[in-house]
Amino acid sequence: MLNKTGKIFKALGENNRLRIVNMLMSKPMCVCEITDIIGLSQSTVSGHLRILKEAEIIEDIKEGLWVEYSLMKKDELNKTLFKLVRSLFDNDELLEKERRSALLADRNILCKK
Amino acid sequence: MLNKTGKIFKALGENNRLRIVNMLMSKPMCVCEITDIIGLSQSTVSGHLRILKEAEIIEDIKEGLWVEYSLMKKDELNKTLFKLVRSLFDNDELLEKERRSALLADRNILCKK
DNA sequence: ATGGTATATCGGGATATAACGATATGCTAA
DNA sequence: TTAGCATATCGTTATATCCCGATATACCAT
Structure with a gap:
């Protein structure tokens, strides 16, 4: 590769x-919050997080x-990358909705049991 | 999707x-030039070009x-994209070599027969 | 230690993708 | 029109990827 x-x-x-x-x-979110919002199995989400990491x-x-988990913003490269990604994400209904859901997510409620 | x-x-x-x-x-390069440098079959190269297009x-x-074929630089998005890609490509030996090969490629020679 | 919770890893099945050769298409020149 | 060349498309095969459920691991609380 x-x-x-x-890889990126x-x-x-x-x-x-x-x-x-x-x-x-x-x-930043923990795995159970992401799993809850995205509606995939926990193992699948874990796998995706591994690849992104x-x-x-x-x-x-x-x-x-x-x-x-959180976006890694350390270097200049990633800053450019996220600016690009962000501009691509604008005006997508599902993504907007999921960003709002993310803001509201509370691991102390979602991750119980 | x-x-x-x-898609990008x-x-x-x-x-x-x-x-x-x-x-x-x-x-900018024609298909036969790219095929010659990259060393894949013509049909494979054509397929990749289709996806990029x-x-x-x-x-x-x-x-x-x-x-x-040439990079599409029309909009602001692509300018950002190419700047990012370019910075990622720096210091990769194979890629540097292929950029040089591209500069030297002459379709009038490569694409005969 | 024991039980419970969050996350990671494993195995397997279904689907997607990349590669090739063969063939079709489209253009140019004679 | 015919021949020849560059490119696109098709059919097939091998590999990669995504998804899940089951299980393993790591941590916390009792």
């Missing part, structure tokens, strides 16, 4: 992973039992 | 298509028997 570049684009070239990135633009698009920190 | 965004990233999320875009950064990353113009 073509080093870093291919391949990671973003999938519908559900774009949705995840879009949600993380609202705020390996492409260095997102990063994770452990918070006890939870793992919180 | 997620409208325009997914999916199109770029493939090794050989990234190589094609990279070559087109040197100059549908994602509105490249465009084509007919020149008699030849079809010349």
